[in-house]
Amino acid sequence: xxxxxxxxxxxxxxxxxxxxxxxxxxxxxxxxxxxxxxxxxxxxxxxxxxxxxxxxxxxxxxxxxxxxxxxxxxxxxxxxxxxxxxxxxxxxxxxxxxxxxxxxxxxxxxxxxxxxxxxxxxx
Amino acid sequence: xxxxxxxxxxxxxxxxxxxxxxxxxxxxxxxxxxxxxxxxxxxxxxxxxxxxxxxxxxxxxxxxxxxxxxxxxxxxxxxxxxxxxxxxxxxxxxxxxxxxxxxxxxxxxxxxxxxxxxxxxxxxxxxxxxxxxxxxxxxxxxxxxxxxxxxxxxxxxxxxxxxxxxxxxxxxxxxxxxxxxxxxxxxxxxxxxxxxxxxxxxxxxxxxxxxxxxxxxxxxxxxxxxxxxxxxxxxxxxxxxxxxxxxxxxxxxxxxxxxxxxxxxxxxxxxxxxxxxxxxxxxxxxxxxxxxxxxxxxxxxxxxxxxxxxxxxxxxxxxxxxxxxxxxxxxxxxxxxxxxxxxxxxxxxxxxxxxxxxxxxxxxxxxxxxxxxxxxxxxxxxxxxxxxxxxxxxxxxxxxxxxxxxxxxxxxxxxxxxxxxxxxxxxxxxxxxxxxxxxxxxxxxxxxxxxxxxxxxxxxxxxxxxxxxxxxxxxxxxxxxxxxxxxxxxxxxxxxxxxxxxxxxxxxxxxxxxxxxxxxxxxxxxxxxxxxxxxxxxxxxxxxxxxxxxxxxxxxxxxxxxxxxxxxxxxxxxxxxxxxxxxxxxxxxxxxxxxxxxxxxxxxxxxxxxxxxxxxxxxxxxxxxxxxxxxxxxxxxxxxxxxxxxxxxxxxxxxxxxxxxxxxxxxxxxxxxxxxxxxxxx
Numbered sequence: 123x124x125x126x127x128x129x130x131x132x133x134x135x136x137x138x139x140x141x142x143x144x145x146x147x148x149x150x151x152x153x154x155x156x157x158x159x160x161x162x163x164x165x166x167x168x169x170x171x172x173x174x175x176x177x178x179x180x181x182x183x184x185x186x187x188x189x190x191x192x193x194x195x196x197x198x199x200x201x202x203x204x205x206x207x208x209x210x211x212x213x214x215x216x217x218x219x220x221x222x223x224x225x226x227x228x229x230x231x232x233x234x235x236x237x238x239x240x241x242x243x244x245x
Numbered sequence: 246x247x248x249x250x251x252x253x254x255x256x257x258x259x260x261x262x263x264x265x266x267x268x269x270x271x272x273x274x275x276x277x278x279x280x281x282x283x284x285x286x287x288x289x290x291x292x293x294x295x296x297x298x299x300x301x302x303x304x305x306x307x308x309x310x311x312x313x314x315x316x317x318x319x320x321x322x323x324x325x326x327x328x329x330x331x332x333x334x335x336x337x338x339x340x341x342x343x344x345x346x347x348x349x350x351x352x353x354x355x356x357x358x359x360x361x362x363x364x365x366x367x368x369x370x371x372x373x374x375x376x377x378x379x380x381x382x383x384x385x386x387x388x389x390x391x392x393x394x395x396x397x398x399x400x401x402x403x404x405x406x407x408x409x410x411x412x413x414x415x416x417x418x419x420x421x422x423x424x425x426x427x428x429x430x431x432x433x434x435x436x437x438x439x440x441x442x443x444x445x446x447x448x449x450x451x452x453x454x455x456x457x458x459x460x461x462x463x464x465x466x467x468x469x470x471x472x473x474x475x476x477x478x479x480x481x482x483x484x485x486x487x488x489x490x491x492x493x494x495x496x497x498x499x500x501x502x503x504x505x506x507x508x509x510x511x512x513x514x515x516x517x518x519x520x521x522x523x524x525x526x527x528x529x530x531x532x533x534x535x536x537x538x539x540x541x542x543x544x545x546x547x548x549x550x551x552x553x554x555x556x557x558x559x560x561x562x563x564x565x566x567x568x569x570x571x572x573x574x575x576x577x578x579x580x581x582x583x584x585x586x587x588x589x590x591x592x593x594x595x596x597x598x599x600x601x602x603x604x605x606x607x608x609x610x611x612x613x614x615x616x617x618x619x620x621x622x623x624x625x626x627x628x629x630x631x632x633x634x635x636x637x638x639x640x641x642x643x644x645x646x647x648x649x650x651x652x653x654x655x656x657x658x659x660x661x662x663x664x665x666x667x668x669x670x671x672x673x674x675x676x677x678x679x680x681x682x683x684x685x686x687x688x689x690x691x692x693x694x695x696x697x698x699x700x701x702x703x704x705x706x707x708x709x710x711x712x713x714x715x716x717x718x719x720x721x722x723x724x725x726x727x728x729x730x731x732x733x734x735x736x737x738x739x740x741x742x743x744x745x746x747x748x749x750x751x752x753x754x755x756x757x758x759x760x761x762x763x764x765x766x767x768x769x770x771x772x773x774x775x776x777x778x779x780x781x782x783x784x785x786x787x788x789x790x791x792x793x794x795x796x797x798x799x800x801x802x803x804x805x806x807x808x809x810x811x812x813x814x815x816x817x818x819x820x821x822x823x824x825x826x827x828x829x830x831x832x833x834x835x836x837x838x839x840x841x842x843x844x845x846x847x848x849x850x851x852x853x854x855x856x857x858x859x860x861x862x863x864x865x866x867x868x869x870x871x872x873x874x875x876x877x878x879x880x881x882x883x884x885x886x887x888x889x890x891x892x893x894x895x896x897x898x899x900x901x902x903x904x905x906x907x908x909x910x911x912x913x914x915x916x917x918x919x920x921x922x923x924x925x926x927x
Contacts, residue, residue: 129406130425131396157396164393229503232528236499239492239532 126175126194131158135168136177140191144184247363250370257464260292263556264466270545270552271473277545278537279481279530283450286474288553293457293467370463377459388414395422402436410505411435419448434486434501441485447478480530487531499528563661565597570648570656575741576766578694581642584610586664587634596626597657603646604766605630605658606695612638621645621695621766624658639666643695645766693914696764700734700745701915703762703771707732707747708905709918713760714771719749720756727751730905734913737761737783737898738774738814738821745771748902750779757794763819775812775821786895787814789821793828798873799839801831801860810869811891824891826869827884832859839873855880 128136138153139145150169154160160168169185172178177189267285274281392414395405401418404425411423421439423432442448454474461467483502487495506524566581585592594605602625614635622630634640648654693701703714708728711721721727729751736743738761745762759779762771775781777791784790789812800808808828812821830839832849853861862884863877879887903909907917 130404131394131406134396158394159397161393168394228525229506232503232525233500235525235528235532236496236503239496 126177128172128175132168132172134158136172136194137191139172139178139185140187144186146183147180147185148183150185247367250367251363253370253460254463256293257461257467260289260461261464261466263289263292263552264470266552266556268469268473270548274541274545274548276537276541278542279477279484280445281545281549282477283445283474283481285549285552286454286470286477287450288556289470290453290457292556293461373462374459377462381455381459392422398423411439413439413442413448416449416452419443428504430497431501431504434498435505437486437498438482441482442478445478445482445485447482451475451478476526479527483527483531484534487534488536495531499531502527502531563659564663564665566642566658566660566665567655568642568644568658570644570646570654572648572651572653574646574648576645576647576694576696576764578606578643578645578696578766580608581644581658583665583667584639584641585660586639586666587636588662588664590636591631591633592660592663594622594624594630594632595659596624596628597659599654599656600644600646600658601625603644603656606643606645606769607632607634607640608643609635610639610641612640614638621769623767645695695766695769696743697734697913698915699764699769699771700743700762701910701913702918703745704732704747704905704910704913705915705918707749708907708910713747714762715773728904728906731902732905732909733900733902735898735900737789737900739785739787740814740816740819744774746781746900746902747905748779759791761789761821772820774814774819777810777812783898783900784892784895785898786892788812788824788891788895789814790892798828799830799835801829801834805829805831806860806862823868825867826863826865828863828865830861830863830873830878832861838875850875850878853878853880856882 134157135154138157139150142149142153147166147169151160151162151165154165154168155162169178169180173180173185177194178185178187267282267289270277270285271282391407392403392405394407395403398404402421402423404423404427406425408422408424411421411427413419413421421436421443423435427435451474454471458467458471487498490498502524564583564585566583566585568579568581570579571577592607596602602623604621605624606621612635622632624630642658644656644658646656706712706714707719707730708724711719711727713719731748731750733746733748734743735746737746738744740763742764745760745764747760747762749760750757757779759775759777759781760773761775761781763774764770765772775789775791777789778794779791782790791810791812793808793810796803796807798808800806806829808826810826811824813824814820815822830849832851832854836849838847838849849859850861858881861878861880863873864879864884864887865874865877911917
């Protein structure tokens with residue numbers, strides 16, 4: 123099984139399910155409404171994503187885990203998704219934004235610039 | 246839509262000058278605090294938004310309205326020829342002829358070509374605007390969809406799995422959104438940065454900038470301005486954050502910036518983030534940030550002010566007033582269709598296109614102050630005329646200039662600081678006075694020229710008070726007797742302009758005279774061209790002959806010969822100069838020479854009298870000094886020859902002489918003045 127990545131909030135949602143499973147999806151809606159101030163649809167959307175990732179399953183409104191919490195974290199390096207929505211921007215916007223991305227050399231150069239700077243500021 | 250587009254287009258062009266000025270400022274004052282740059286973009290935004298602006302003499306804008314939308318003030322269908330009024334010679338000389346050729350209105354076309362173009366352009370503009378706005382809306386909706394999963398962290402700070410960079414969203418209740426995956430130490434600096442944005446109200450300025458870009462999307466300079474605005478906002482924000490930080494903390498802040506930039510873009514305040522400043526520039530800017538020296542601060546603030554004043558204001562709107570000079574016009578006054586109302590107490594007129602030189606006159610239409618404004622002002626290119634006027638009064642503008650060509654010609658005068666309206670034509674040029682005009686063939690009332698009015702005035706004075714234009718008195722016996730005199734308005738000396746002939750021949754012998762007056766446009770006064778005994782015979786070659794009042798000296802009887810003076814019109818002096826005086830010596834009246842000089846011994850020189858009729862003639866050239874010099878003696882045949890040399894081929898002018906009556910003076914257009922002295926009744 124390939125590595126499954128979860129965002130911080132997704133992970134909190136997943137924790138919520140693991141703690142209470144089996145749990146009905148309507149109960150999850152109530153829980154997230156209190157904890158995250160989410161709407162019903164949002165709770166369902168995120169849940170579907172977690173199910174799509176293969177961690178949980180929904181059988182007739184009852185959510186149960188396919189992978190236990192311990193198994194999941196044993197396998198994951200608990201690395202959060204940083205750019206889950208990359209690629210969702212229209213291509214022509216991406217064209218504009220791409221040139222602002224840093225290459226490794228540029229980053230190194232700038233880092234050196236910061237490190238070099240002394241208390242008197244850069245000359 | 247095309248009207249709105251033209252308006253926006255004009256605003257865009259005028260704002261472009263301001264943008265260019267701001268770009269120059271940024272180049273020169275690289276070290277100026279960045280918030281000053283932001284302030285300047287604010288000025289640009291104001292210029293882009295505000296369709297109106299103050300007029301100022303300091304304005305460096307080449308023109309308030311680079312592309313004029315309509316030529317007709319009254320909205321009539323007029324030949325629609327666009328004019329680029331840039332006040333830049335290169336533009337006017339190259340673009341305008343091109344526009345004229347391309348877009349000039351053809352009778353056969355149902356709509357003017359430019360209207361088609363502006364219509365199309367207007368729609369393209371609208372489409373572009375909708376696209377830009379639609380794109381922003383779609384991006385916003387997508388972003389909001391993702392943000393539904395955001396979870397509040399504290400106060401107005403939210404975290405979200407679905408975003409990669411921190412940003413602010415919302416105008417009224419802005420929220421700071423952070424990616425959920427921020428490493429521990431970074432959040433603090435990022436929040437500091439975002440809070441600085443909030444304090445600077447950048448969450449208002451950036452969307453406003455985008456909104457303006459939506460409207461002015463066709464202007465590349467506006468794109469440049471927007472991109473630079475986004476950069477300047479970030480730089481100014483960094484400046485605000487690190488202002489009071491020690492260097493170590495600055496370095497930490499910069500490392501956060503860098504790590505953010507490595508992941509993804511740092512700040513996404515607007516759905517569009519491609520104004521995003523390069524991380525390198527931000528790092529450099531923060532590292533070299535010092536509290537700006539007071540002097541630099543003051544200098545850049547001063548320049549900022551100057552830019553604002555120079556480019557935020559429009560130049561005082563210059564009105565170009567056109568006057569049609571009919572073909573062959575020599576001295577008639579021609580009026581503009583527009584009336585002007587000074588906003589100040591003086592007006593300066595500049596001779597414009599077509600006007601070589603001429604005189605300018607202001608004729609009050611609505612004026613509170615009693616002021617004649619009857620002076621005519623010489624105007625020529627390079628020699629503007631400044632006239633003291635009554636503020637708020639309405640004037641018509643009259644031009645007197647020559648048009649020797651065979652076609653009507655349009656001449657222009659420019660004036661600033663006025664309101665303008667189209668003359669209603671029902672109001673008469675002279676304030677309050679009814680002016681009678683001739684009805685021309687076209688049925689329009691023809692305006693009386695200043696010349697005619699001046700002649701009318703002189704005639705009224707002669708008729709009502711017996712005074713001449715120079716103030717001297719005529720032999721005056723009341724209106725009834727005065728009416729027995731006569732006058733004529735005709736171009737007797739053929740100088741191309743009409744003269745006034747006042748023939749005062751009803752009085753006592755010594756008071757009888759015929760006056761020829763010319764009219765001086767520049768000073769609006771009459772001047773004498775000739776005064777002689779009536780009736781003067783005018784010839785169309787410029788000669789004028791006036792008989793002596795008395796047949797005196799040795800001259801032949803009245804039925805044989807009557808002495809006369811000959812005058813010749815001098816164009817340069819604009820008057821009649823004495824050409825010769827002719828009299829006779831009849832040997833039957835006296836055999837000794839006439840006196841002076843006293844030739845007591847002399848006799849009638851029979852040898853000169855070739856035809857033997859006993860009469861010789863004196864032709865004294867020029868102004869006769871009263872001496873009967875025998876050098877001037879000629880015989881009858883020679884006199885005839887001489888006369889033929891002067892007047893041969895010329896014909897005597899037939900001058901329509903009218904009685905000096907009220908009915909005849911009124912048509913000249915000058916209102917009958919009220920006279921203070923008691924009128925003799927009957």
